[in-house]
Amino acid sequence: MIDNNQTFNNEILVKVNNVYKDFGKVKVLKGVSCNIKKGEKVVIIGPSGSGKSTMLRCMNLLETPTYGEIWFEDKLLTPVDPYLHFDIIRQSNTYKQLIVNEKDKNPDLTDEQLDEQVIALIKKDDLLKKREGKEFKLAEKKFYNENYLDVNLTRRKMGMVFQHFNLFNNLNVLDNLTLAPVQLKLKTKEQAEEKAMELLCRIGLEDKAKVYPSTLSGGQKQRIAIIRALAMEPDVMLFDEPTSALDPEMVGEVLALMKELADDGMTMVVVTHEMGFAKEVASRIIFMDEGKIKEENSPQEFFANPKDERLKEFLSKVL
Amino acid sequence: MVIWQMFVDSFITQGGYKEALKGLAVTLVTAISALIIGIILGTTIAFILLSKSNNPLVKTLKIFFKGYVAFFRGTPIAVQLLFIYFVIFPAIGLGLLKAEIVGIIIFGLNSGAYVSEIMRGGILSVDKGQTEAGRALGLSSVQTMLKIIIPQAVKNVIPTIGNEFVSLLKETSVLSFIGVMDLTKAFREIGGGNYEYTIPYLILALAYLILVYIVTNIVKNIERRMRASDRQ
Numbered sequence: 001m002i003d004n005n006q007t008f009n010n011e012i013l014v015k016v017n018n019v020y021k022d023f024g025k026v027k028v029l030k031g032v033s034c035n036i037k038k039g040e041k042v043v044i045i046g047p048s049g050s051g052k053s054t055m056l057r058c059m060n061l062l063e064t065p066t067y068g069e070i071w072f073e074d075k076l077l078t079p080v081d082p083y084l085h086f087d088i089i090r091q092s093n094t095y096k097q098l099i100v101n102e103k104d105k106n107p108d109l110t111d112e113q114l115d116e117q118v119i120a121l122i123k124k125d126d127l128l129k130k131r132e133g134k135e136f137k138l139a140e141k142k143f144y145n146e147n148y149l150d151v152n153l154t155r156r157k158m159g160m161v162f163q164h165f166n167l168f169n170n171l172n173v174l175d176n177l178t179l180a181p182v183q184l185k186l187k188t189k190e191q192a193e194e195k196a197m198e199l200l201c202r203i204g205l206e207d208k209a210k211v212y213p214s215t216l217s218g219g220q221k222q223r224i225a226i227i228r229a230l231a232m233e234p235d236v237m238l239f240d241e242p243t244s245a246l247d248p249e250m251v252g253e254v255l256a257l258m259k260e261l262a263d264d265g266m267t268m269v270v271v272t273h274e275m276g277f278a279k280e281v282a283s284r285i286i287f288m289d290e291g292k293i294k295e296e297n298s299p300q301e302f303f304a305n306p307k308d309e310r311l312k313e314f315l316s317k318v319l
Numbered sequence: 320m321v322i323w324q325m326f327v328d329s330f331i332t333q334g335g336y337k338e339a340l341k342g343l344a345v346t347l348v349t350a351i352s353a354l355i356i357g358i359i360l361g362t363t364i365a366f367i368l369l370s371k372s373n374n375p376l377v378k379t380l381k382i383f384f385k386g387y388v389a390f391f392r393g394t395p396i397a398v399q400l401l402f403i404y405f406v407i408f409p410a411i412g413l414g415l416l417k418a419e420i421v422g423i424i425i426f427g428l429n430s431g432a433y434v435s436e437i438m439r440g441g442i443l444s445v446d447k448g449q450t451e452a453g454r455a456l457g458l459s460s461v462q463t464m465l466k467i468i469i470p471q472a473v474k475n476v477i478p479t480i481g482n483e484f485v486s487l488l489k490e491t492s493v494l495s496f497i498g499v500m501d502l503t504k505a506f507r508e509i510g511g512g513n514y515e516y517t518i519p520y521l522i523l524a525l526a527y528l529i530l531v532y533i534v535t536n537i538v539k540n541i542e543r544r545m546r547a548s549d550r551q
Contacts, residue, residue, distance in 0.1 A: 060455055062451055062454065062455060152454075152457050152458075152459055153457070154457075155454065155455055155456065155457040156456070156457035158455075159455075160451075160452075160455035160456075162448060162451065162452065162455075164446075164448050166446075166448035166449060166451060166452035167452070168449060168452065168453070168467050169449070169471055170467065170470040170471045170474070171467075179456075179458075179466060179467075180453075180457060180458055183458060183462050183466065184457055184458070225452075228456070229455075229456070232456060232457065
């Protein structure tokens with residue numbers, strides 16, 4: 001019997017599966033995988049250019065992965081990556097051809113060993129071609145149709161907070177908070193405004209409801225950007241260096257709000273350089289370098305016993 | 320003073336002022352209607368040209384509108400008037416349309432080509448983060464465009480659209496190529512009555528100058544008000 005409680009705690013919200021991302025010739029992500037479970041607070045750190053923001057932005061498809069898949073709950077957001085699905089590989093002409101070839105070479109192998117060997121070979125040498133026959137195409141399409149969900153629907157459940165706040169300059173604060181819920185017909189205008197005022201009161205900025213973003217301080221902007229995401233009642237919040245563009249004296253108020261969210265049980269993925277925040281709030285820390293995940297651990301272990309050489313060097317510089 | 324007397328004769332005694340007023344109305348109506356058509360058309364075209372969609376319909380439209388923009392920006396408006404009024408419209412069964420209406424349509428199409436370039440620049444000048452924030456909240460690209468990007472782009476391009484209106488206003492002076500009685504044509508007739516053109520053309524030039532001055536000031540006013548709303 002499966003322990004129900006256990007499965008609930010391990011419910012995966014976001015699954016990044018073997019994602020590669022190229023910008024032209026520059027390879028930014030070179031095969032990263034990670035699962036974000038419900039209630040987790042994952043902090044991603046790493047030197048600049050390590051691909052941490054890109055990985056975060058891949059989670060809600062602001063960047064489209066070149067290879068690999070992104071899943072949210074049990075829904076596929078990207079096209080199918082056949083290399084991740086053996087059942088699909090088995091339908092390909094290349095697979096069928098190789099099975100015949102390998103069988104000739106090693107007649108003693110069992111079918112299972114043969115299958116394993118051929119799949120390993122295909123994955124290792126990237127052997128799938130553009131055209132792999134009708135059955136392959138059908139299998140791919142079937143899998144896609146069964147699992148795919150339009151990313152616009154998923155993004156409603158993934159709040160995102162940007163380094164440069166990105167409040168809508170043409171709308172006042174209240175309209176910034178109500179635009180998406182009203183446009184997407186999730187709430188009536190009255191309901192949305194009520195919720196927005198409640199959130200503004202929570203961060204003590206209710207008197208700013210009618211002003212335009214250009215009159216606010218950086219800290220105020222970022223806190224409003226956070227509650228703009230919260231107004232959608234998301235299941236997970238993604239933070240892309242939320243304090244990097246702030247004056248030092250305003251970092252505290254934003255981190256305090258994020259801590260409050262964490263304490264309320266929000267699932268969070270945070271790309272940041274704030275080591276104090278990582279230590280205090282994270283349930284897991286991921287270290288990225290050169291487009292790969294180099295180390296992944298609980299905060300205690302992560303800071304006390306770093307194993308990766310690059311991480312040791314990084315920590316010695318930032319701590 | 321003889322030429323002044325001749326002008327008064329044809330302008331007032333013979334009722335030339337009525338034609339002048341009618342011509343002024345035609346010039347204004349054509350320019351304003353063309354600008355409105357141009358803004359709607361140009362914004363739509365800009366949106367389609369900037370779209371990254373792989374939809375085959377969008378791709379076809381892109382090619383079509385690229386050709387459209389190339390034609391209307393690459394040929395003189397007088398040629399467009401002649402070609403469309405005397406060749407294209409009769410060929411597609413619109414030969415009986417009133418010349419005034421055809422004028423509005425052609426100036427609208429012409430303006431659409433220019434405004435599409437202006438709007439494209441305006442849309443590109445809006446920070447990419449604004450689009451990302453909209454999309455990250457789950458808004459579609461059309462919703463993000465309409466509610467967030469275009470309002471900001473419009474604010475950025477108001478001075479340029481003002482310029483576009485000024486040139487439209489002046490370019491309507493070639494409407495007589497298809498027989499429309501606009502401001503210029505009216506004054507040509509006034510002068511033609513007694514072959515004395517000095518005063519009529521002087522006044523004609525002044526009339527355009529004053530129109531342009533008024534429009535420029537209106538645009539400046541709108542611009543100032545829009546900037547003020549930023550700092551509310």
